[in-house]
Amino acid sequence: MKELLRGLKPYWLSVASVLVLIFLQSLSTVYLPRQMSDIVDIGVVRGDVPYILRVGALMLLVSIAAAACSIIAGYLSSRVAAGFGRTLRSKVFTHVENFTLHEFDQIGTSSLITRTTNDITQVQQLVNMMLRLMIRAPLTAVGGIIMAFYTDAKLAIVVVVVMPVLGLVIYLVYSRATALFRTMQKKIDTLNRVVRENLTGIRVIRSFNRMDYEQARFDKASFDLTNTATKVNQTMASLTPAMMIVLNFSTIAIIWFGGIRIDHGAMQIGSLMAFIQYVTQILFAIMMVSMMFFVIPRASASAARINQVLQMVPEIQDPVHAKQANEVRGTVEFRHVTFSYPGAEHPAIEDVSFQARPGQVTAIIGGTGAGKSTLVSLIPRFYEVDEGCILVDGVDVREMSQKHLREKIGFVPQRAVLFSGTVAENLRYGNEHATEEEIRHAADVAQATSFVLEMQDGFDSNLDQGGMNVSGGQKQRLSIARSLVRKPEIYVFDDSFSALDFKTEAQLQSALKSEVGDATVVVVAQRVSTVVDADQIIVLDGGRVVGMGSHSALLDSCQVYREIVSSQLAEGETA
Numbered sequence: 001m002k003e004l005l006r007g008l009k010p011y012w013l014s015v016a017s018v019l020v021l022i023f024l025q026s027l028s029t030v031y032l033p034r035q036m037s038d039i040v041d042i043g044v045v046r047g048d049v050p051y052i053l054r055v056g057a058l059m060l061l062v063s064i065a066a067a068a069c070s071i072i073a074g075y076l077s078s079r080v081a082a083g084f085g086r087t088l089r090s091k092v093f094t095h096v097e098n099f100t101l102h103e104f105d106q107i108g109t110s111s112l113i114t115r116t117t118n119d120i121t122q123v124q125q126l127v128n129m130m131l132r133l134m135i136r137a138p139l140t141a142v143g144g145i146i147m148a149f150y151t152d153a154k155l156a157i158v159v160v161v162v163m164p165v166l167g168l169v170i171y172l173v174y175s176r177a178t179a180l181f182r183t184m185q186k187k188i189d190t191l192n193r194v195v196r197e198n199l200t201g202i203r204v205i206r207s208f209n210r211m212d213y214e215q216a217r218f219d220k221a222s223f224d225l226t227n228t229a230t231k232v233n234q235t236m237a238s239l240t241p242a243m244m245i246v247l248n249f250s251t252i253a254i255i256w257f258g259g260i261r262i263d264h265g266a267m268q269i270g271s272l273m274a275f276i277q278y279v280t281q282i283l284f285a286i287m288m289v290s291m292m293f294f295v296i297p298r299a300s301a302s303a304a305r306i307n308q309v310l311q312m313v314p315e316i317q318d319p320v321h322a323k324q325a326n327e328v329r330g331t332v333e334f335r336h337v338t339f340s341y342p343g344a345e346h347p348a349i350e351d352v353s354f355q356a357r358p359g360q361v362t363a364i365i366g367g368t369g370a371g372k373s374t375l376v377s378l379i380p381r382f383y384e385v386d387e388g389c390i391l392v393d394g395v396d397v398r399e400m401s402q403k404h405l406r407e408k409i410g411f412v413p414q415r416a417v418l419f420s421g422t423v424a425e426n427l428r429y430g431n432e433h434a435t436e437e438e439i440r441h442a443a444d445v446a447q448a449t450s451f452v453l454e455m456q457d458g459f460d461s462n463l464d465q466g467g468m469n470v471s472g473g474q475k476q477r478l479s480i481a482r483s484l485v486r487k488p489e490i491y492v493f494d495d496s497f498s499a500l501d502f503k504t505e506a507q508l509q510s511a512l513k514s515e516v517g518d519a520t521v522v523v524v525a526q527r528v529s530t531v532v533d534a535d536q537i538i539v540l541d542g543g544r545v546v547g548m549g550s551h552s553a554l555l556d557s558c559q560v561y562r563e564i565v566s567s568q569l570a571e572g573e574t575a
């Protein structure tokens with residue numbers, strides 16, 4: 001928590017102003033009952049109307065000033081807390097952006113969303129509350145105790161008796177609520193995960209008629225959260241009546257003993273009224289502090305979850321002295337590369353060596369799970385290799401900055417990902433300075449123009465979140481166009497033609513050939529027709545290279561390749 005609160009530094013002036021304003025406001029709460037006591041004991045008893053008016057006017061002015069202090073302090077503290085929340089959110093977001101896929105898996109996407117939103121809101125609320133109560137509650141309580149003793153030391157014994165009772169009530173409620181608050185954040189995570197899976201997997205859920213099952217899963221997560229939240233609220237709600245009972249009994253005791261003291265002439269009525277006010281103030285101050293005790297456990301549970309994210313060091317870091325790799329253009333070389341996913345028994349890629357050269361197409365083919373996607377995801381350094389090295393333009397990717405490396409690459413992932421926004425905005429993702437002409441040209445090459453122009457607003461048509469309003473093949477074509485807009489040195493197509501029909505794929509491949517020019521092209525494919533014309537085909541099996549060469553050479557030399565070919569092409573077509 002302390003580490004996060006350091007984020008308040010830039011707001012020190014506002015924080016200081018809030019504390020001063022609250023201090024002034026608290027002084028008024030100590031000052032006013034004393035004046036009221038004087039009005040009764042001096043003004044009313046002596047029938048001195050001018051005195052009553054004078055002191056009354058003074059009290060009115062003090063009250064107005066106190067109200068003004070409170071309003072300004074409230075405004076400033078809300079601004080500080082909101083600013084603090086915004087800065088923390090952007091810090092977490094920026095940090096998470098540097099995570100490798102491995103770190104995402106470790107915490108979980110839903111939990112990362114809860115941490116960036118709900119958890120930060122909890123800490124933000126604590127900051128707001130702390131700023132207002134940190135000074136006010138202790139000052140009001142201590143001031144009230146001093147003034148109560150000053151007004152009537154003997155009657156103040158009632159306060160001494162009541163305080164431990166109050167402490168016990170708060171302790172009992174607090175200890176029950178703390179544990180419940182911790183579990184609540186975890187249950188919010190679970191609910192978020194269920195909702196997210198339901199929304200993103202809605203088609204599968206419907207097609208498998210699993211709505212009832214998912215509804216039950218959602219209800220369970222939701223009831224679970226509701227139960228915990230209800231228990232927390234019940235526990236917290238019991239605090240106020242319990243404290244009110246203590247307060248009311250204290251008031252009865254004060255009036256009882258105060259009445260006896262007035263009877264004996266040891267106390268005046270005004271003093272008794274002021275005394276009751278001081279005791280009420282003390283109890284309310286304790287109540288305010290106890291409210292903070294409830295917010296603190298929840299916020300500190302949230303702070304720990306936020307810190308866990310902030311303290312995670314991304315596995316992949318830029319080198320201190322990054323090398324530029326501009327002398328050669330577009331070569332990709334794997335040298336004895338081995339890579340395993342964390343926790344996996346076998347390497348996904350084992351001892352892979354090859355070179356992909358500019359102006360050439362290098363295709364990677366192999367069965368499902370052979371390691372094709374893993375291999376190409378090592379080129380932009382999405383993961384770190386365990387052994388061997390990958391050179392891009394002659395420089396080890398670990399010696400370059402990630403930005404410099406990725407600027408060279410146009411990556412088309414296996415599952416096309418589009419963002420909400422217009423078609424043109426999505427294509428500009430590849431290069432924000434691309435002209436309209438370049439956008440249209442890229443769409444032409446990717447065989448996307450015809451369907452884009454059929455959309456209501458052409459290139460200005462809106463795409464839904466994740467590109468839900470276009471087909472799988474259309475998404476792939478837009479995703480390819482986006483990489484073309486970038487005009488990179490190296491193209492990586494990870495099974496990016498799989499959703500296209502043969503005719504569209506053939507048209508796209510021939511348009512691509514002249515478009516990519518002397519760039520290096522690495523194509524992952526399941527279909528032999530996609531790789532047949534490649535300059536070099538790499539055959540993967542179980543993460544190992546089992547064949548490398550042209551189509552015809554592999555047909556002669558590689559058993560696995562022959563099997564793939566014969567499983568896809570009719571006899572006679574293979575040669």
Ligand SMILES: Nc1ncnc2c1ncn2[C@@H]1O[C@H](COP(=O)(O)OP(=O)(O)OP(=O)(O)O)[C@@H](O)[C@H]1O
Pocket residue numbers: 341342344348366367368369370371372373374375414526
């Ligand atoms: N994020 C991951 N975490 C752990 N293991 C993974 C992960 N991604 C892939 N694997 C495993 O690594 C191996 C290679 O997977 P990869 O996705 O590279 O295969 P692929 O050849 O691209 O398959 P496909 O053609 O089906 O896409 C598989 O055994 C797979 O289960």
